Amino acid sequence: MNQSTISKSIFLKGIGLHTGLEANIELQPSDENSGIVFYRKDLKKRIKASWKNVISTKFSTNLGDQNLNIKTVEHLLSAFAGMHISNCLVIIDNEEVPIMDGSSKIFVEEILKTGVKKQKATQKFLEITNKIRFDCDYGYAELVPNNSSEHGLNISLQSSFEGKYEDQNINIENLNGNYPAKISKARTFGFFNEIEYLKSQNLIKGGSLDNAIVIKDFKPLNPEGLRYENELMRHKVLDVVGDLSLSGLPIIGKYNGFKTGHYITYNLLKELFKDKNNYKIVLAN
Numbered sequence: 001m002n003q004s005t006i007s008k009s010i011f012l013k014g015i016g017l018h019t020g021l022e023a024n025i026e027l028q029p030s031d032e033n034s035g036i037v038f039y040r041k042d043l044k045k046r047i048k049a050s051w052k053n054v055i056s057t058k059f060s061t062n063l064g065d066q067n068l069n070i071k072t073v074e075h076l077l078s079a080f081a082g083m084h085i086s087n088c089l090v091i092i093d094n095e096e097v098p099i100m101d102g103s104s105k106i107f108v109e110e111i112l113k114t115g116v117k118k119q120k121a122t123q124k125f126l127e128i129t130n131k132i133r134f135d136c137d138y139g140y141a142e143l144v145p146n147n148s149s150e151h152g153l154n155i156s157l158q159s160s161f162e163g164k165y166e167d168q169n170i171n172i173e174n175l176n177g178n179y180p181a182k183i184s185k186a187r188t189f190g191f192f193n194e195i196e197y198l199k200s201q202n203l204i205k206g207g208s209l210d211n212a213i214v215i216k217d218f219k220p221l222n223p224e225g226l227r228y229e230n231e232l233m234r235h236k237v238l239d240v241v242g243d244l245s246l247s248g249l250p251i252i253g254k255y256n257g258f259k260t261g262h263y264i265t266y267n268l269l270k271e272l273f274k275d276k277n278n279y280k281i282v283l284a285n
């Protein structure tokens, strides 16, 4: 399999979920082996989408260093990973990636419209060879090697919404090819009784029923209802795909998680890279 980028630039604009700030983004085709790179046009500074550059995982995945920050990168990264885009430059003129409709649907549609360009360089994959696990006080995640019948990236999640919503499980086998239809349309979500708390933390300033599902009494307040019957769990898969892509390579293996979020997946990647025996770099999926 070869690396790929987008065929031509994509221009989008919108507001950030947490800051409420408007940002323009240009997704620009980029060279082989460059990976996904963010460029803050207003600051003239760039940063690579890598787990090494994560500065915060509280309610969103944020990249940064001493010079800049880029907030809420996970849904755009998820779209790139789900669409097998290896290389892209994301030019942005503010600090948070627009939330769009709360999912990665618009990014995926724009990539499909523009087209994917195959490049000459070979795509490498990161194959899990040892079981890795990260536990915290409320949940866990693990990456385990695929068994002989499994291919690509497999994701199995369990929820515990603690009486705020019905608990659900989801099992997505071989994400390859399943992403646009099964995952990309799933929106981010929140619980009605937590909105005041999030606002008091200076978060969700840009949140509305146009870009998030809000659950009250086990039901969405959104007049249009849900896009998938288990949309919340599918969104969790969407987030896992985006956060895992911060490894820098598509992963071959199985991700199992309970009550996962950005914090857990990021720490799982840190565990993964502690020991080179946990994975091998391979050429073919």
Ligand SMILES: [Zn+2]
Pocket: 074, 075, 188, 235, 239
């Ligand atoms: Zn999300």
